[in-house]
Amino acid sequence: DTEVTQTPKHLVMGMTNKKSLKCEQHMGHRAMYWYKQKAKKPPELMFVYSYEKLSINESVPSRFSPECPNSSLLNLHLHALQPEDSALYLCASSPSPPVQPSYEQYFGPGTRLTVT
Amino acid sequence: AQSVTQLDSHVSVSEGTPVLLRCNYSSSYSPSLFWYVQHPNKGLQLLLKYTSAATLVKGINGFEAEFKKSETSFHLTKPSAHMSDAAEYFCVVSESNFGNEKLTFGTGTRLTIIP
Numbered sequence: 001d002t003e004v005t006q007t008p009k010h011l012v013m014g015m016t017n018k019k020s021l022k023c024e025q026h027m028g029h030r031a032m033y034w035y036k037q038k039a040k041k042p043p044e045l046m047f048v049y050s051y052e053k054l055s056i057n058e059s060v061p062s063r064f065s066p067e068c069p070n071s072s073l074l075n076l077h078l079h080a081l082q083p084e085d086s087a088l089y090l091c092a093s094s095p096s097p098p099v100q101p102s103y104e105q106y107f108g109p110g111t112r113l114t115v116t
Numbered sequence: 117a118q119s120v121t122q123l124d125s126h127v128s129v130s131e132g133t134p135v136l137l138r139c140n141y142s143s144s145y146s147p148s149l150f151w152y153v154q155h156p157n158k159g160l161q162l163l164l165k166y167t168s169a170a171t172l173v174k175g176i177n178g179f180e181a182e183f184k185k186s187e188t189s190f191h192l193t194k195p196s197a198h199m200s201d202a203a204e205y206f207c208v209v210s211e212s213n214f215g216n217e218k219l220t221f222g223t224g225t226r227l228t229i230i231p
Contacts, residue, residue, distance in 0.1 A: 004159075006159075040224075041223075041224075042206055042221035042222065042223060042224055043160070043221060045218060045219070048218075056218070088157075090159055090160070092160075104150055104162050104165050105162075105219060106162070107152075107159040107160040107161070108159050109158055109159040110158070110159050112157070
């Protein structure tokens with residue numbers, strides 16, 4: 001199984017709502033990532049988890065809260081978002097952390113988030 | 117610091133003709149390089165990767181890329197374009213910094229196939 005799954009596919013939420021995005025992989029990968037992608041732009045890294053511990057936070061606002069309950073699951077909790085947070089949220093995993101060589105990341109299909 | 121420059125934001129080719137998508141990189145270490153494809157409203161799919169083995173890398177769907185260290189380039193090619201190749205393509209460089217793995221994406225090249 002070389003698949004990363006994400007739920008839901010689409011999410012519409014108001015600025016006062018609390019919602020969560022879910023990501024799952026069963027490839028035994030030990031690094032998982034959250035990216036944000038705006039239209040016609042490349043993905044921007046938000047968070048990296050390595051062996052279920054947060055290793056990189058790219059100065060993401062606290063209204064985004066990641067969680068890694070186990071090695072297969074990654075959640076992104078959303079609270080009090082702004083309309084400019086509307087984007088495609090991508091999850092990825094890799095066999096990392098490697099020292100050398102570098103391993104590719106496998107991406108899920110994404111969650112299309114709209115904040116109203 | 118690593119960086120990637122995709123030289124063309126948009127490339128149009130006729131179906132059945134060759135495809136060339138250009139990518140130049142900058143890296144302080146020995147880089148790993150990737151090409152990813154993204155179809156509309158989809159996630160990213162890995163086309164191919166270079167990790168310091170053979171400099172000519174073959175990927176899926178007939179794509180290949182050549183790593184040229186002297187030119188710091190990693191251009192993507194395909195001999196004959198198919199309508200299903202229409203998508204956004206990202207050139208990506210990765211550096212393993214002893215436990216922290218980060219990808220740096222190019223700005224993307226939109227490939228249009230003319231019937």
